[in-house]
Amino acid sequence: MIVYDNRFDANEWFVIVLLFVGYAVVYFLPRRFPAKNAIVYGIYGVFSGFLFDHTLSVSPFNLYDVNDNSNFQVMDFLSYLSYGPFSYVFVYLFDRYQIKPSWIPAYILVWSLFALGMEWVSLQLGVFHYRRGYKLAYSFLIYLIVQSVLVRLYFSLQKFSKNEAITK
Amino acid sequence: MTLFIFLLIIWLVIILIAVFPHHLALVDYVFLYLANTILVVTVFTTLMLDMKYLAESTDVEKSLTFMLYRLTGIPLLLILFCNLWLSPVKQAYKWFGAVAIFATLNLVQLLLKGLGMVRYVRWDITHSLVMYALFMAFSSLIAWLFVRAERREVRHL
Numbered sequence: 001m002i003v004y005d006n007r008f009d010a011n012e013w014f015v016i017v018l019l020f021v022g023y024a025v026v027y028f029l030p031r032r033f034p035a036k037n038a039i040v041y042g043i044y045g046v047f048s049g050f051l052f053d054h055t056l057s058v059s060p061f062n063l064y065d066v067n068d069n070s071n072f073q074v075m076d077f078l079s080y081l082s083y084g085p086f087s088y089v090f091v092y093l094f095d096r097y098q099i100k101p102s103w104i105p106a107y108i109l110v111w112s113l114f115a116l117g118m119e120w121v122s123l124q125l126g127v128f129h130y131r132r133g134y135k136l137a138y139s140f141l142i143y144l145i146v147q148s149v150l151v152r153l154y155f156s157l158q159k160f161s162k163n164e165a166i167t168k
Numbered sequence: 169m170t171l172f173i174f175l176l177i178i179w180l181v182i183i184l185i186a187v188f189p190h191h192l193a194l195v196d197y198v199f200l201y202l203a204n205t206i207l208v209v210t211v212f213t214t215l216m217l218d219m220k221y222l223a224e225s226t227d228v229e230k231s232l233t234f235m236l237y238r239l240t241g242i243p244l245l246l247i248l249f250c251n252l253w254l255s256p257v258k259q260a261y262k263w264f265g266a267v268a269i270f271a272t273l274n275l276v277q278l279l280l281k282g283l284g285m286v287r288y289v290r291w292d293i294t295h296s297l298v299m300y301a302l303f304m305a306f307s308s309l310i311a312w313l314f315v316r317a318e319r320r321e322v323r324h325l
Contacts, residue, residue: 040198043199047205050206054210054213055235070217071218072210072218077210157198
């Protein structure tokens, strides 16, 4: 096990603040989606955090570690939970401003750059520790893919909800 | 070879999901896949990385195949179970299906061990039986709660 830090410091506070602010934003935003869809949009962010961190940061890749050591800690779990509000707000603004299909790549790019910025801050505060030559730029590809899939998921669920409403 | 065997298993599960009558909505399936995957990867990572109960192979193909099975095979088998468990079929069919899926999960676990993809350090078959039973119980509980979320919402409106 690799230990980076043993204290409750910047990385832990960053995760906790992000978690509280993120879920507070979600709570105070006006309701826009059916409950089930809203849950799926939120949990998608948590899922993508788990998916990539539990594939890229474990054997055989071991490309980075999260928080104080290379084991899986409660703070790691909380940091994945903090991704939830981001995916919800992503879809919320997408739906709120009715992004036109021709502007979808630009919308995804802006959010991916924002995510990259957040990751850079996390890196400085010790939330992530890159190994084996992993670079911030590699995460850019992941953000582009994750957000493209989320847009696809949004359209599928919207279409499904409309069909269901017509059937009822 | 391990990759081929497990891709075959995963694809057979996908065929079963496609063939069986769908009793859940698309949004339910998406939610169940996301939630089950989070559950499965969290438990396996904790068992392997923190508790050291299980150890995965150092062979790249075996390690990747096991990862693929954790991310797709187990969550999809749990979805198959939830679809059956929440369907309006007879209770006997539900239990028969549940036992069949439970047996499949445990047989594949034995296959993982047999093919050297996972090594039991402080683990035995009893632990596997309990773990998969809990996976199925938890999965059916969250599926039940999620399906009811819409009904509660309709009542509130």
